[in-house]
Amino acid sequence: LPPGRWGLPLLGYIPLTTKSMSQQLTDLRNKHGDIYIWRMGTQLMVFLHDHNLVREAFNRPEIQDRPDWRSFRFNLEEKLGILTSNDHVWLNNRRFTLKQLRDLGMGKSKLVEAVHTQTRLLLEEFKKQADGRKPMPVPHGLNIVIINIVWQMVAGKQFALDDPRINEFNDMTDDLITSFGLTAAPDFLPWLKYLIPSPILKHVFHINAMDNLRDRLLQYFKEEIDHHKETLDPDNPRDLIDAYLMEMEERKDQPDNTFNENDLFIVILDLFFAGKETTASSLVWLIYYLATYTEAQHKMQAEVDEVLPKGTLATLQDRARLPYTEAVIHETLRVSSLISTGVSHAASKDTMLGGYVIPKGAIINSSNITIHHSSRYWDEPHLFKPERWLDNNGKFNTKKEGFMPFSIGKRQCVGEGLARMEMLIFSSALMQNFTITIPPGATLSLESVPRNPFFRRHIIQNLMVTARN
Numbered sequence: 001l002p003p004g005r006w007g008l009p010l011l012g013y014i015p016l017t018t019k020s021m022s023q024q025l026t027d028l029r030n031k032h033g034d035i036y037i038w039r040m041g042t043q044l045m046v047f048l049h050d051h052n053l054v055r056e057a058f059n060r061p062e063i064q065d066r067p068d069w070r071s072f073r074f075n076l077e078e079k080l081g082i083l084t085s086n087d088h089v090w091l092n093n094r095r096f097t098l099k100q101l102r103d104l105g106m107g108k109s110k111l112v113e114a115v116h117t118q119t120r121l122l123l124e125e126f127k128k129q130a131d132g133r134k135p136m137p138v139p140h141g142l143n144i145v146i147i148n149i150v151w152q153m154v155a156g157k158q159f160a161l162d163d164p165r166i167n168e169f170n171d172m173t174d175d176l177i178t179s180f181g182l183t184a185a186p187d188f189l190p191w192l193k194y195l196i197p198s199p200i201l202k203h204v205f206h207i208n209a210m211d212n213l214r215d216r217l218l219q220y221f222k223e224e225i226d227h228h229k230e231t232l233d234p235d236n237p238r239d240l241i242d243a244y245l246m247e248m249e250e251r252k253d254q255p256d257n258t259f260n261e262n263d264l265f266i267v268i269l270d271l272f273f274a275g276k277e278t279t280a281s282s283l284v285w286l287i288y289y290l291a292t293y294t295e296a297q298h299k300m301q302a303e304v305d306e307v308l309p310k311g312t313l314a315t316l317q318d319r320a321r322l323p324y325t326e327a328v329i330h331e332t333l334r335v336s337s338l339i340s341t342g343v344s345h346a347a348s349k350d351t352m353l354g355g356y357v358i359p360k361g362a363i364i365n366s367s368n369i370t371i372h373h374s375s376r377y378w379d380e381p382h383l384f385k386p387e388r389w390l391d392n393n394g395k396f397n398t399k400k401e402g403f404m405p406f407s408i409g410k411r412q413c414v415g416e417g418l419a420r421m422e423m424l425i426f427s428s429a430l431m432q433n434f435t436i437t438i439p440p441g442a443t444l445s446l447e448s449v450p451r452n453p454f455f456r457r458h459i460i461q462n463l464m465v466t467a468r469n
């Protein structure tokens with residue numbers, strides 16, 4: 001077995017330190033090498049610190065499952081949807097969603113149009129802030145525009161930014177993410193259920209709260225699904241819900257069919273859960289880095305001014321002509337390392353990796369944050385240096401071993417293309433219209449909220465937004 005922090009049998013290793021998660025992972029790597037175990041509660045967590053090891057692991061058929069954690073599947077009995085399902089359910093939903101993303105968006109125009117509409121709304125929010133000339137946090141509307149794009153993909157609709165229903169929906173997705181950490185405790189300490197009566201356990205670890213949030217979110221989807229069932233025209237599918245309902249009908253008599261309405265609920269929930277906070281937070285990180293590294297901001301503005309006529313929004317075709325913008329996006333994803341240890345995989349049988357036995361049930365994590373900051377792959381890793389992504393002719397250089405913000409292998413993020421497109425269009429529009437600075441006399445922390453070490457959420461802070469003429 002790999003070396004590491006084994007701790008006590010039922011408790012695992014509880015660190016008595018104020019060091020950040022990434023510092024602890026770096027210490028462990030320095031001590032044990034690129035693969036080691038940290039037992040957390042009863043869970044054998046394996047951490048990988050090398051690009052090739054992660055690539056090997058995440059392409060292995062026996063390392064494709066998700067852990068059997070109730071918290072991971074929103075406390076549901078069944079493993080449905082994409083993000084936390086396994087086997088056929090996962091494979092069918094993954095293929096279906098990737099096809100949907102291809103058909104609805106990217107090359108074709110529906111999703112691009114939605115991103116453009118939402119970008120214009122976001123620019124208005126920034127404009128209000130610029131007109132106010134007061135230091136303020138990044139507008140709340142950023143979250144809503146990202147949600148609206150997922151709504152467009154799923155149900156062909158977008159809400160007004162001040163619509164109370166979408167704001168309530170946004171708050172609930174936020175609360176779901178926040179309650180996630182606590183609800184996971186019984187998965188790591190499963191023996192608690194023998195010590196603490198179930199109603200108390202559910203209350204203390206916010207499991208009731210999670211059930212409640214999940215059901216309220218599913219109610220939103222139910223209304224949409226019912227409406228789609230009534231109005232579906234098989235010759236003219238409008239969105240993901242239509243396509244899923246048609247798939248359900250087509251496959252209903254097949255013995256291995258996995259498409260059903262309960263599953264559709266969770267596919268949709270997964271897309272909001274995986275697609276909203278990740279993209280919104282990455283954009284805020286991009287803004288924070290540009291406000292801190294003003295030279296990079298000026299260079300990006302100069303490039304955008306040259307390539308996009310004033311008032312024009314970027315499209316995917318402009319990507320090749322915006323190498324510095326692409327470099328800023330990549331560098332932001334690298335330094336911020338939002339999902340710092342990826343999304344856990346689980347070993348479905350005993351296997352070997354990096355010369356060690358990985359027992360069935362072990363949880364495999366790629367230490368993205370330390371790989372993204374390792375001098376093995378990066379020169380001056382702690383600096384924000386978009387130039388590292390450009391070759392001598394200023395062309396964008398896609399290489400980059402040691403870069404995996406969307407993970408690698410068979411479970412690699414299905415929303416990567418969409419997220420990249422949103423980042424390109426939003427960030428170039430912002431730089432075309434505004435300059436963003438740290439308010440005079442203030443500082444801007446590039447540390448993340450300490451509460452959740454696995455998801456590096458930005459700290460909400462004030463910025464100055466100035467309109468460019």
Ligand code: HEM
Pocket residue numbers: 058082083084094150270271272274275276278279282338339342343344345405406407408410411412413414415416418419
């Ligand atoms: C900057 C934004 C994003 C980042 C950094 C990100 C990152 C990731 C990562 C690290 C994984 C785990 C892959 C693995 O298990 O190995 C993942 C999975 C996933 N992401 Fe994203 N993601 C982003 C945006 C999105 C968007 C916009 C969507 C969809 C609307 C999305 C949908 C998913 C789904 C469904 C999975 C599960 C894939 C599977 O289990 O097969 N993500 N993402």
